[in-house]
Amino acid sequence: MSILVILITLSNILALLTLVGTFASWRFAPATAWLSLLLLWGTIPTNTLLFWGITAVIALGINYLLPADVAKSRVGVSYIAGGALTAAIAGTLLSTWGTVIAAAIGAVLGSLAYSRTPSGNILEFPSKKFFNYLCAKGLPITVNISIIVMAATIIIGLYTK
Numbered sequence: 188m189s190i191l192v193i194l195i196t197l198s199n200i201l202a203l204l205t206l207v208g209t210f211a212s213w214r215f216a217p218a219t220a221w222l223s224l225l226l227l228w229g230t231i232p233t234n235t236l237l238f239w240g241i242t243a244v245i246a247l248g249i250n251y252l253l254p255a256d257v258a259k260s261r262v263g264v265s266y267i268a269g270g271a272l273t274a275a276i277a278g279t280l281l282s283t284w285g286t287v288i289a290a291a292i293g294a295v296l297g298s299l300a301y302s303r304t305p306s307g308n309i310l311e312f313p314s315k316k317f318f319n320y321l322c323a324k325g326l327p328i329t330v331n332i333s334i335i336v337m338a339a340t341i342i343i344g345l346y347t348k
Contacts, residue, residue: 195342198226202335209268209331212261217246217327220334227341239334246327253323260324263301263310267324270297271332279340286340287333294325294332 201223208216221243225236250258274293278286298321302312310317 191345194226195345198223198338198342201226202338205331205335206272209328210265212259212264212324214247214250214258216331217243217250217334220331220338223338224334224341227338230341230345239330239337242330243334246330249323250327257320257323262320263298263307264324264328266297266301266307267294267321268297268328268332270294270300271325271328272336275332275336279336283337286336287329290329290332290336291325294329295321298325 201219205216205220205223207213208219221240224231224239228236270293271290272293274296275286275290278289281289298310298317299312301307302310302317310320
């Protein structure tokens with residue numbers, strides 16, 4: 188078995204772990220996302236790895252600076268992550284930056300959708316509380332989703348050669 192196949196398999200496992208961790212509001216999801224991209228090192232530019240490594244560290248920092256009740260909260264996370272994932276997949280049709288921008292827009296739309304549900308009234312849209320929660324949960328989710336969609340795009344590109 189080729190080393191590339193092993194690295195791709197490990198990258199897929201980490202990307203799936205990140206996806207599950209994103210929906211479960213797991214603090215280490217940005218690190219596993221970046222590791223899934225790092226395993227594809229020879230197929231992507233080093234500056235791309237550096238950029239996403241820095242954003243993963245920022246997302247990890249946000250996760251650790253949040254109060255414990257907010258960090259562990261799963262309020263609306265499925266809406267935010269679902270919106271980000273759906274939009275990021277659609278954004279791959281545009282470009283790499285289209286994926287990132289679409290993921291951010293999807294996270295905002297997902298949180299808006301959640302705030303319109305009966306259980307989403309606690310976010311009190313539009314309010315400072317809503318925007319604080321969106322930034323606290325939306326940025327790490329956007330980073331996670333963008334990285335794993337990028338890794339998936341690279342893996343698909345490797346298999347279609």
